Amino acid sequence: MKNILVTGGAGFIGSNFVRFILQNTDFSVINYDLLTYAGNIKNLADIACSPNYKFIKGDILDDTLLDKVFADYDIDTVVNFAAESHVDRSIVDPQIFVKTNVLGTLTLLEAAKKHWKTDINDKYSTDYSAGVKFLQVSTDEVYGALGKTGRFTENTPLSPNSPYSASKASADLVVRSYFHTFGLPGNITRCSNNYGPYQFPEKLIPLMISNACNDKKLPVYGDGQQIRDWLFVEDHCSAILAVLEKGKQGCVYNIGGNNEIANLDIVSLILQTLNKPKSLIEFVKDRPGHDRRYAIDNTKITTELGWQPKHTFEQAIQTTIQWYLNNPNWLNEILSGEYMGYYERMYER
Ligand code: NAD
Numbered sequence: 001m002k003n004i005l006v007t008g009g010a011g012f013i014g015s016n017f018v019r020f021i022l023q024n025t026d027f028s029v030i031n032y033d034l035l036t037y038a039g040n041i042k043n044l045a046d047i048a049c050s051p052n053y054k055f056i057k058g059d060i061l062d063d064t065l066l067d068k069v070f071a072d073y074d075i076d077t078v079v080n081f082a083a084e085s086h087v088d089r090s091i092v093d094p095q096i097f098v099k100t101n102v103l104g105t106l107t108l109l110e111a112a113k114k115h116w117k118t119d120i121n122d123k124y125s126t127d128y129s130a131g132v133k134f135l136q137v138s139t140d141e142v143y144g145a146l147g148k149t150g151r152f153t154e155n156t157p158l159s160p161n162s163p164y165s166a167s168k169a170s171a172d173l174v175v176r177s178y179f180h181t182f183g184l185p186g187n188i189t190r191c192s193n194n195y196g197p198y199q200f201p202e203k204l205i206p207l208m209i210s211n212a213c214n215d216k217k218l219p220v221y222g223d224g225q226q227i228r229d230w231l232f233v234e235d236h237c238s239a240i241l242a243v244l245e246k247g248k249q250g251c252v253y254n255i256g257g258n259n260e261i262a263n264l265d266i267v268s269l270i271l272q273t274l275n276k277p278k279s280l281i282e283f284v285k286d287r288p289g290h291d292r293r294y295a296i297d298n299t300k301i302t303t304e305l306g307w308q309p310k311h312t313f314e315q316a317i318q319t320t321i322q323w324y325l326n327n328p329n330w331l332n333e334i335l336s337g338e339y340m341g342y343y344e345r346m347y348e349r
């Protein structure tokens with residue numbers, strides 16, 4: 001029986017992970033989330049009353065509250081999803097990315113380090129209680145951009161290009177230093193682009209589904225030939241569980257499903273599925289510093305931990321589109337709130 005602190009558990013991947021853990025393990029989940037614009041408590045409405053689940057509204061920068069949560073719930077595992085996660089926003093306002101993603105992660109590491117010592121008087125003891133683990137959820141974007149060939153391995157040098165990826169890479173380095181210097185038990189995972197239910201509609205796939213449904217233009221950056229390596233969110237969740245259970249101390253694991261697709265192909269597929277015309281596509285000014293291609297080499301996690309994705313893109317993109325069609329209220333609530341101010345600033349002015 002584990003007591004997992006899931007930070008950022010009200011966001012896209014975090015909420016899918018909380019549900020996945022409650023359905024597939026007997027772990028207790030403490031969901032700790034600040035509920036920023038991207039966090040939505042309704043993402044977990046169906047499991048809110050589960051006996052093994054507790055929601056706490058809190059900031060990963062709040063060391064006092066974190067201390068209390070670690071003590072009150074006897075936390076033995078941390079999975080840190082909490083972050084500012086959108087590249088476009090990081091170009092407009094980088095500071096919050098460094099605060100949340102770097103300083104927030106540092107604050108969380110300190111709380112774990114403090115509470116997991118068996119001997120709290122010995123500051124530099126590496127004698128952690130059995131079974132504790134800190135898992136940092138990172139991204140393939142820390143490796144920078146690829147040309148036409150090659151894939152990111154765990155040994156690819158960090159070379160982030162956006163303020164978002166720079167903040168995630170910086171957090172990875174701080175986490176690494178805690179593994180190395182303090183012997184804090186843990187892992188870093190670096191996953192490729194996710195898609196699936198509950199993704200905030202500022203990201204490519206839900207944005208395009210939402211606009212197509214409303215007969216709005218679909219803004220494709222540059223020539224639309226940028227490539228991402230798409231993974232269904234549930235496969236990301238199962239990979240994180242595999243790393244929690246079997247990952248070797250201090251190791252990095254890349255997560256991906258060998259599924260490279262150009263943006264324009266995804267947008268065209270969404271239009272075709274929704275029976276909407278291609279004329280809705282609008283090529284707009286490219287994102288500054290736009291990474292051309294990401295691709296994950298998943299050899300380490302598949303061979304060392306025996307993890308495999310269970311979903312094909314062909315099936316799971318249909319499940320995803322259908323989920324947005326079946327949940328208009330979820331989408332409309334976001335579209336009627338402060339998000340539209342962001343949308344106007346980004347795309348219409
Ligand atoms: P998201 O933006 O949907 O969710 C982020 C969550 O973190 C929100 O619920 C938000 O309220 C919460 N949060 C933000 N600041 C906080 C703070 N200071 N304290 C507590 N909670 C805070 O993001 P996502 O797409 O679910 O991504 C989750 C994690 O996975 C991020 O760390 C991201 O870098 C990583 N990741 C995302 C992808 C992807 O394709 N979305 C791929 C690889 C890795």
Ligand code: TYD
Nearest residue numbers: 087193202203204205219220221226228263
């Ligand atoms: P995004 O979902 O923002 O993820 P990331 O930038 O972290 O990979 O974008 C995925 C791709 O889609 C990326 O190449 C940028 C592109 N894109 C568009 O062409 N138009 C858009 O409106 C958005 C949001 C993204």
